[in-house]
Amino acid sequence: MNKVQSWQLTQRQGLPLDIKEQLSLRRIKTFYEAFKGDVYVAVDGKDSNVLLHLIRRIYPNVKAMHVNTGVGFPENTTQLKQLNNIEFIKPKQTFFQLLKDGFIPFPTKQQAHFIHQAQRGKSEKHTKRLMTGIMADGSKTQFCISKKWRWLVDSKFKCSDKCCEVLKKRPMKKFEKETGLKPFIGTMVDESNQRKFKYLKEGCNVFEGTYIRSTPIAFWTEQDVLEYTLKYNVPLSRAYGKIVRNKDGTLNTTGYKRTGCMGCPFGVHLEKGQNRFQIMAKTHPKYYDLYINNTIIGELLKEADLKI
DSSP: OOOOOHHHHHHHHTSOHHHHHHHHHHHHHHHHHHTTTOEEEEOOSHHHHHHHHHHHTTOTTOEEEEEOOSOSOHHHHHHHTTSSSEEEEOOSSOHHHHHHTTOBOOSOHHHHHHHHHHHSOSOHHHHHHHHHOBOTTSOBOSSSOOGGGGGGTTSSOOBOSOHHIIIIIHHHHHHHHHHOOEEEEOOOGGGOHHHHHHHHHHOSEEOSSSOOEEOTTTTOOHHHHHHHHHHHTOOOOGGGOOEEEOTTSOEEESSOSOOSOTTOOTTGGGOOSSOHHHHHHHHOHHHHIIIIISSHHHHHHHHTTOOO
């Protein structure tokens, strides 16, 4: 575990792709050798597919594993089934069971965590701190529910950040315990502040503690992933469409930009233009009907004044 300074992260993110490849390969080798090859790659979307390709350039027999949550894009599953040496596993609970049990993933992971705590209130003082951001000594904290979402606390919508834990992390931990393998994960810091915080604290490789893992492309950007995909002709799920180059030289996908869980509303309020559900209504109408018209998600998004 190596702490990283903010300036170091900025510097690494600005490096050309070929240099980033070499830095990531170095981290991959270090982690692989530390565990004598008892590792695997967690795969799902385009980022982890790039990571798998990068790793198999030097270790072609590394196992891939995919957690089939039941709410992933069908195009992703089709693409993953074409890979060699891949194992599919499932979580014990389903996304729909979690919704019924009061674990709605909205609006963001951090805010959902605070809302969940306030709704289940450990104490009146704790709930007050979450609602106002004012500590017992009168000081202010940013770790509280934003004004925009405080109405959710007293609503019927029970929010939580536990969905990813139940659907993805627990099955992965079970898989690791049964196989003894350690994970390579394709997350990047530009996806969330939480991932940036973890990277600055731990770096790419974590060799001890409760969550041993390697995130060797953590300092890559979305543009790097798209550039690498084109450079090495990495298989791409049809859900993304095609990769095209804009007039300014940047790359973009003609389909979905991200392909996490289809029905997950985390961060949907931050999307500009048409959001994921509006797009889904056109590309996957049956799934749209399932999530919007047959779960509490549709009602919640309407109450939040979001277009669906």
